[in-house]
Amino acid sequence: MNYIQTQKFSDVYVSCKTMMPFNRNTITALNILVYMMKAKTQKMNSKQKLASTLNLAYGTKVSYGLTSYGDLIQVDVRFQFVRPDWIEDDSYVNKIKDIMDQVLYHSVLDEENFKESVYLLQNRLLAQMDDPANLSCMYAFEMAHEKHSISIPVQGSLKDLNKLTLEDVKQVYTLYMDMAKHFYICGYITQDLYDYIDSLDSHCAFISERTLLPKVESSYKMYEKDISQTCISQVYSTGVDISSLDYEAELILNSILGQSQKNLMFDEIREKNSLCYSINSSVIRFDGALLIHTGVNRKDVNKVLNLIETQIDRLLNMDYDDSYLEIAKMDFKDRIISGLDRPLSLIAQAFLDDLLHRELTTEQRIERIMQVTKEDISRVALQMNLASVAIVAEKENEL
Incomplete structure (x- = not known):
């Protein structure tokens, strides 16, 4: 207990x-x-x-x-x-x-x-x-x-x-x-x-069983539905285990790509090109995977998919302003500190440490985030492999 x-x-x-x-x-x-x-x-x-x-x-x-x-x-x-x-x-x-x-x-x-x-x-x-x-x-x-x-x-x-x-x-x-x-x-x-x-309480250690999503040939499928906006979801394998030394770099990569308050996909696809209302990414941490999701007009699907790949290439080539990295780090630092005032966050963190059989202080968790470099992020981006693209599209207008 x-x-x-x-x-x-x-x-x-x-x-x-x-x-x-x-x-x-x-x-x-x-x-x-x-x-x-x-x-x-x-x-x-x-x-x-x-x-x-x-x-x-x-x-x-x-x-x-x-x-x-x-x-x-x-x-x-x-x-x-x-x-x-x-x-x-x-x-x-x-x-x-x-x-x-x-x-x-x-x-x-x-x-x-x-x-x-x-x-x-x-x-x-x-x-x-x-x-x-x-x-x-x-x-x-x-x-x-x-x-x-x-x-x-x-x-x-x-x-x-x-x-x-x-x-x-x-x-x-x-x-x-x-x-x-x-x-x-x-x-x-x-x-x-x-x-x-x-x-x-059973008074025994947790057994953690997980298998990372392997690299596979990517699959693409479009489904038609009577809706007003097309939805795109992409799954990437990252090859990063949650206990890996690259895990914090994966978190920061995800933040810069599509989760932080200032991220590449939102700035490029939403703000500069006005191709979507929102776009985001999230880490599926126990599967070594990353999900990207957005809603677009059907005619813009290929343009949006190409722009998503461009942002991942920018992470790989370290072609982005340092401010993205600093904001992502501060977001995580603030999240860790604010979690100390939320009971369920404290329980979730204690459980995660028990499941992974590790002991990390708040200071150590922050330090691991703050030490992430562009080179670390590039290394994770190099491992990313597109596994699937699923598109639920609005029906094309019949003339």
């Missing part, structure tokens, strides 16, 4: 993280399981009773998340409640314990809950299929490498949902219950509550 003890916050944040195999056969069932866990427990056997119990515990909150980490998927169950030393109620800590016990260990997996959860996930997936931006990203990941975990949709699939049974979900629940549970606490709690949460 990892206890980030601080009296800085009025609430306590507890995160129960469970790492499971990330594969196509179980991801849809896992999504349904999360919906079912949200709905009710044995004691809180309706949404109304669940909400009432949380309100009576001074507005305690419970939330859930699914996040992929390479070849693993994390089920994150989060609790947020007022720190116990501020509550003059002898039963308060027991209420928190009971809520945690019910949420973590006493989910109700019945047919009624299953059908409602299927309905909710189906609506969510259908809505995503109607969103051209989401659709282009999904297609780009699928095309990048069909045998790599990056191609598996974290939200599940309609195809698998249509043939899913309650028994499938129960099997995934059994697997979930058998997996190690890792608890993170940020805030200030009583010794009694600390001992209780500690008793739930």
Whole structure:
């Protein structure tokens, strides 16, 4: 268990993280399981009773998340409640314990809950299929490498949902219950509550499993849809592992390319050429990949793709003003420092350090960012390989 003890916050944040195999056969069932866990427990056997119990515990909150980490998927169950030393109620800590016990260990997996959860996930997936931006990203990941975990949709699939049974979900629940549970606490709690949460922790090291997206021959595909703007998504393999010495250079490259407040793609494609409203890039850090996404007019697709490649070439050739590098570094420094005032950021950083089996102070993390040079960025740019281009385009006008 990892206890980030601080009296800085009025609430306590507890995160129960469970790492499971990330594969196509179980991801849809896992999504349904999360919906079912949200709905009710044995004691809180309706949404109304669940909400009432949380309100009576001074507005305690419970939330859930699914996040992929390479070849693993994390089920994150989060609790947020007022720190116990501020509550003059002898039963308060027991209420928190009971809520945690019910949420973590006493989910109700019945047919009624299953059908409602299927309905909710189906609506969510259908809505995503109607969103051209989401659709282009999904297609780009699928095309990048069909045998790599990056191609598996974290939200599940309609195809698998249509043939899913309650028994499938129960099997995934059994697997979930058998997996190690890792608890993170940020805030200030009583010794009694600390001992209780500690008793739930599996007290074992994380196993991190990841396979970098390999270099492949790039694939290109255009899909037509009745929309007003074309969406482009590109996936590049970077060859950079998150534990590599080049990881900070990859982060800075991404920032300069399309994430920082001053970046090459926005300045060149949006500001100078007015070819898009927004354009951005993001690192898929556990897969050794980078995603670029934008929305354009269909007639400008090739021009935009060429300009994107030009910006990557500029990074390779170190052909950009030093101000881009300095702004990117300061953005990261500010982000690291501001994260010290956000409980969930503190937990996320502690988890990442545990997962990678490393110990880095805030000062060391900042120093590693500040030491990145143009040469480091060029070295990462040299390794980048375009894996896929997925375009969801507006239909051409018929004369």
